[in-house]
Each structure stands twice: as C-alpha cells, then as structure tokens.
Amino acid sequence: MTDIKRFDARMKDRNAVFKEIASVCSAKAGEPMAPHTSFRVGGPADIFAEPENTEQLSAVLAIVKREGIPFVTIGNGTNLLVRDEGYRGAVIKIAKGFSASSIKGLTVKAGAGMTLAALARRAAEASIGGFEELSGIPGTVGGAVRMNAGAYGVSVSDLLKSVTYLLDGQVITKDAAFAELSYRHSIFCEMKDAVILEAVFEGKEIRKKEDIIAACEGYNERRRSSQPLEYFSAGSTFKRPKEGYASKLIDECGLKGFKVGGAEVSEKHAGFVINKGEATAEDILAVMEKVRETVLEKKGILLEPEVVIL
Ligand SMILES: Cc1cc2nc3c(=O)[nH]c(=O)nc-3n(C[C@H](O)[C@H](O)[C@H](O)COP(=O)(O)OP(=O)(O)OC[C@H]3O[C@@H](n4cnc5c(N)ncnc54)[C@H](O)[C@@H]3O)c2cc1C
Incomplete structure (x- = not known):
C-alpha cells in the first residue's frame, strides 16, 4: 500500500494527528500553498507545519513517519509548483527558526x-x-x-x-x-x-x-534588467540542456508570449513561465507541456523541468 493510500485510510484520524503536530509546533490544517510559493499557485496541504528548531522538527517527523503520512520539506517555495489539488500529506516549512x-x-x-x-x-x-x-x-x-x-x-x-x-x-x-x-x-x-x-x-x-555589497547590487541589477521579476514565477522553469540555453531554444521556437489562462512564457526572458496574476497550476503545467512538445518537435531536444512539481 502506498503512503498516500495509508493516509487516506486513516482520514478519520487526521484531526487527531493534526492536533498532535499542532501541540509540537505552529501548524495549520488545509493551508493553501499558493502564499508559500513564488508562483503563487497551489491548493491546500492537509497539514502545514512550521517547526522552529531541530527538536520540534524531529518530533513532527516522528509523528508523520509513525502515521505513514507522506511529507515534503520546503524552504521559500521559489522552485516549487504545487498542483491545484494541493498536497495530501504534511508540508514542513524550514524557515526563520533555522x-x-x-x-x-x-x-x-x-x-x-x-x-x-x-x-x-x-x-x-x-x-x-x-x-x-x-x-x-x-x-x-x-x-x-x-x-x-x-x-x-x-x-x-x-x-x-x-x-x-x-x-x-x-x-x-x-x-x-x-x-x-x-x-x-x-x-x-x-x-x-x-x-x-x-x-x-x-x-x-x-x-x-x-565592494562586496556593490557587487551584490550589480548582480541584482542584472537580474532586474533581464528577468520578469514583476511577475510571479519560479525562476528558470527548465534546466539548461547540454545543447545550449533553454531560453534561447524556447525563443527560437517562437514561444515567447505563448499563454494558457493566466500563465505565459515571459516576453522578457523565455526561460521563465510567469503567472500574470490569475494562473492556476494547471495553466502553468499546460504552458510547460506546450513548450516541451514544441522544443522537442522543432529542435529535437527534450527540456527537463527545473521546478519541483508537487
Ligand atoms: C525570480 C527567481 C529567480 C531565480 N533565480 C535562480 C537562479 O539564478 N539560480 C538558481 O539556481 N535558482 C534560481 N531560482 C530558483 C530557486 O530560487 C532556487 O532553486 C532555490 O535554491 C530554491 O530554494 P527554496 O528555499 O525556495 O526551495 P523550495 O522551492 O522551497 O524547495 C525546492 C526543493 O528543495 C527542497 N528543500 C527545500 N528546503 C529543504 C531542506 N531544508 N531540506 C531538504 N530539502 C529541502 C524541496 O523539497 C524542493 O524539492 C529562482 C527563482 C525565482 C522565483
């Protein structure tokens, strides 16, 4: 039996498990993931826990392991695409306490x-x-x-x-x-x-x-001028294939501006799929699929996502 099925079978115990985790650290049930990701999409996580130290983290992990609940650790959520259905299990955020x-x-x-x-x-x-x-x-x-x-x-x-x-x-x-x-x-x-x-x-x-601070500012300025930082994204959507930059390949396939719903291949940087404000994870995945299909068809190169899909 997979972890997910085990958790489903124990749904009636979910409240008890949640309460136990909430007694260890700050935790929420059914927490939408969108605010915790830079794409600003994603449905609810069954359990969302924010331990403040290793002791709390250990205790939360012991509970989810004992209960056979799937879990995932996240940081700032800047390389994450959480599906609209959300995450069936526990999302554990490693933040300020660490x-x-x-x-x-x-x-x-x-x-x-x-x-x-x-x-x-x-x-x-x-x-x-x-x-x-x-x-x-x-x-x-x-x-x-x-x-x-x-x-x-x-x-x-x-x-x-x-x-x-x-x-x-x-x-x-x-x-x-x-x-x-x-x-x-x-x-x-x-x-x-x-x-x-x-x-x-x-x-x-x-x-x-x-000099160090000036150098940091210089790199940040380069980002601002070349990346669509005014929109929600997870940075480069695809890894760089050995044949060259993903953004160049995507641009050469004429995909800049290709959109599904609120998701779009950025006009400013073709390596970024952006959420213009109302995208769903489904929209973003549809744009990613179209990009992969087109680049494979026209260039013979299969792009691999860099973003982690939950
Ligand atoms: C505008 C923008 C620009 C970006 N530019 C770059 C860039 O130039 N170069 C680059 O490499 N990336 C870039 N990124 C992507 C992203 O910022 C990096 O991949 C970053 O390292 C992800 O860190 P995070 O804390 O947000 O991880 P998350 O997105 O929260 O998680 C990413 C993965 O790491 C795992 N993870 C997170 N924390 C832990 C932990 N403590 N223990 C174990 N696993 C963990 C998660 O489970 C997930 O699989 C950019 C993103 C954006 C939005």
Whole structure:
C-alpha cells in the first residue's frame, strides 16, 4: 500500500494527528500553498507545519513517519509548483527558526532557513567575498543545497564545505563530496526523507565590505534588467540542456508570449513561465507541456523541468 493510500485510510484520524503536530509546533490544517510559493499557485496541504528548531522538527517527523503520512520539506517555495489539488500529506516549512549563522575566518555556517540574500549580507559584513553571484537567488540555504543553486558562473558546489541533515531521527554531518552536487542536482533529490538543517560554506577572499555589497547590487541589477521579476514565477522553469540555453531554444521556437489562462512564457526572458496574476497550476503545467512538445518537435531536444512539481 502506498503512503498516500495509508493516509487516506486513516482520514478519520487526521484531526487527531493534526492536533498532535499542532501541540509540537505552529501548524495549520488545509493551508493553501499558493502564499508559500513564488508562483503563487497551489491548493491546500492537509497539514502545514512550521517547526522552529531541530527538536520540534524531529518530533513532527516522528509523528508523520509513525502515521505513514507522506511529507515534503520546503524552504521559500521559489522552485516549487504545487498542483491545484494541493498536497495530501504534511508540508514542513524550514524557515526563520533555522536561520542562525556564525563566522570563523572565511567559513560561514548558515541554518537551512537563512535566505541566500541574508547569507551574502552576513558574509559581506565580515568582509567575506564569494557569495555575491548567489545573493539574488530568492531561496533558502536548504533549498539551494538541495538544488545546487547557482548564477553567473557560481554554484553552491563552489562554496559548500559540509552539510548537516536530519534523517530517521539522527543528525548527520557530511563533507560536501557526500552531497554529489552537479548541475541543479544533489543527493538530496533522491534522499527525500532527509531534511537539511545547516550548511558550512567557505568564502573566496577577504575584500572591502563596500565592494562586496556593490557587487551584490550589480548582480541584482542584472537580474532586474533581464528577468520578469514583476511577475510571479519560479525562476528558470527548465534546466539548461547540454545543447545550449533553454531560453534561447524556447525563443527560437517562437514561444515567447505563448499563454494558457493566466500563465505565459515571459516576453522578457523565455526561460521563465510567469503567472500574470490569475494562473492556476494547471495553466502553468499546460504552458510547460506546450513548450516541451514544441522544443522537442522543432529542435529535437527534450527540456527537463527545473521546478519541483508537487
Ligand atoms: C525570480 C527567481 C529567480 C531565480 N533565480 C535562480 C537562479 O539564478 N539560480 C538558481 O539556481 N535558482 C534560481 N531560482 C530558483 C530557486 O530560487 C532556487 O532553486 C532555490 O535554491 C530554491 O530554494 P527554496 O528555499 O525556495 O526551495 P523550495 O522551492 O522551497 O524547495 C525546492 C526543493 O528543495 C527542497 N528543500 C527545500 N528546503 C529543504 C531542506 N531544508 N531540506 C531538504 N530539502 C529541502 C524541496 O523539497 C524542493 O524539492 C529562482 C527563482 C525565482 C522565483
């Protein structure tokens, strides 16, 4: 029996399970996922929990495991597309409670809930350079390690030294090599039950704080001028295929502006599918499907989604 069927069979117990989780940490039942994702779409999660520390997280995980309830961990939801039907199970958000940081030499230890912007700022305050390129990626450290996020030629893999995660009640620390980071991929894509708790990064050099901040601003300005940041999106919708940039291929197929309902291939950056305000997840998925079909037909290249579909 799958996890989902087991949970369905126990629906009558759902309130009891929810109450138990709510006694551990802040939790909501039937919480719409749209406000928790940068696409601003997605139906309700049966249970939405926001633990504040590892102890609470451990307790929530023990309950969902005991009950056979599927669960997923999220950070800022900036690489997530949640379907309109929502998520049958527990969504566990790793946020502010997990955003402590500390610095020693060039080393920055950051909680999984810290945003990359805050990480870059913290490093800059200590005159540590190396995080500037990543500073405009709107995710958390946990999501960034999981996705091996990167921009302007720098990825998490260039800076990560070690990662600490929680699995089956154990807190485990491993060297970066364990994470098997490659283009928008890490071992955590397969280790679905592991929750990243913190990461240790090593910056590249000591530089003047003002220069680091100016460099971050420069990268953010490049984003503003090239990306449709005025609309809801999850950044690049597709991974870069080995044949070239997904955005170039999509543009060459004449798909800029292609729309279904409120979802559209951005005119400004063809790599972004955007929600113009009233899109459903179904609209976004339909645009993604059309893009994949057309690029395959005209270019012979199958684009792989970068966004994680729940
Ligand atoms: C405008 C915009 C621009 C973007 N630009 C870039 C870019 O330049 N480069 C780039 O790489 N990405 C970019 N992204 C995508 C996104 O910001 C990154 O993938 C980011 O790393 C996701 O982090 P998150 O916290 O939002 O993760 P989420 O979207 O919440 O989750 C992403 C995945 O990570 C998992 N996850 C999250 N937290 C944890 C955790 N603590 N433990 C285990 N698994 C976890 C989730 O289950 C999910 O599978 C952009 C997105 C937007 C909206």
